[in-house]
Amino acid sequence: MLARATFFVALALTAPAFAEEIACEGAFAIDSSEARLIEIYGADNVETGIVPGPEGTEMLATTVFPGDPRKALQFVWWDEDNLRDPGNIELPSKALAHGGVHIGTTLAELEAINGEAFTFNGFGWDYGGFASFRTGALSNLPGGCHLSVGLFPHANLEGVDTMPVNGDVEVKSTDPLLDLMDVRVDTLSIGYPHPDFRD
Numbered sequence: 656m657l658a659r660a661t662f663f664v665a666l667a668l669t670a671p672a673f674a675e676e677i678a679c680e681g682a683f684a685i686d687s688s689e690a691r692l693i694e695i696y697g698a699d700n701v702e703t704g705i706v707p708g709p710e711g712t713e714m715l716a717t718t719v720f721p722g723d724p725r726k727a728l729q730f731v732w733w734d735e736d737n738l739r740d741p742g743n744i745e746l747p748s749k750a751l752a753h754g755g756v757h758i759g760t761t762l763a764e765l766e767a768i769n770g771e772a773f774t775f776n777g778f779g780w781d782y783g784g785f786a787s788f789r790t791g792a793l794s795n796l797p798g799g800c801h802l803s804v805g806l807f808p809h810a811n812l813e814g815v816d817t818m819p820v821n822g823d824v825e826v827k828s829t830d831p832l833l834d835l836m837d838v839r840v841d842t843l844s845i846g847y848p849h850p851d852f853r854d
Contacts, residue, residue, distance in 0.1 A: 676751040677845075679798030682719075682728075685847050688739035689717050692730065696720070703738060709781045725749045733849055743803075743846040752843050753793060753802050760840040762828050765804070769793045775806055777824040778817075784841065786828075796845075799853070805842035812836060 677683060682695050692701045702721045706729065708714040715735050720726040729745040732738050751757045754768040765786075766772055773793075775786030784806035788794040793802050808817075812835060820826045820833065847853075 679800035746843040772828045777822045779821040800845045803844045804840045807841035808836035810837035
């Protein structure tokens, strides 16, 4: 595997201009809301409506900086009536998440940041490549949020059997096949458990 990198703890993103790293406070806090997003980013930069969801579904979400993929944030709310209590926040392509995780981070780097190996869903379906961290440094983040990443293979392997890591299976990040596939972070999100299941 590649040499493992060391990263610093994330900083807060609380202003319209993105900082290099984000944390689960301010706009991203457990008690955030559409009203807070408007206050921070301005009404012209905040849009709430129906967006595509997984497996052909649709869902209600609030998007900050719609139309700008390098900055766009998408908030899905537990309390849709009041547009508050974020369940999931999709981060923009330019973001650095907790510990310096970013789009393009390798599996080796993720393991180094987390301090241990982890598991994720097999590739090739709507929830394919999805990883949330049950243990390790990325499993217990300040502010009570959890980090999720979408992983994707970047190597074009002809003649290599990748079926063991495809489909509805649990894949270990230490699987040697993944090094050949050059698996990297493709999407980033942070989220919170439902209010009924919080400590």
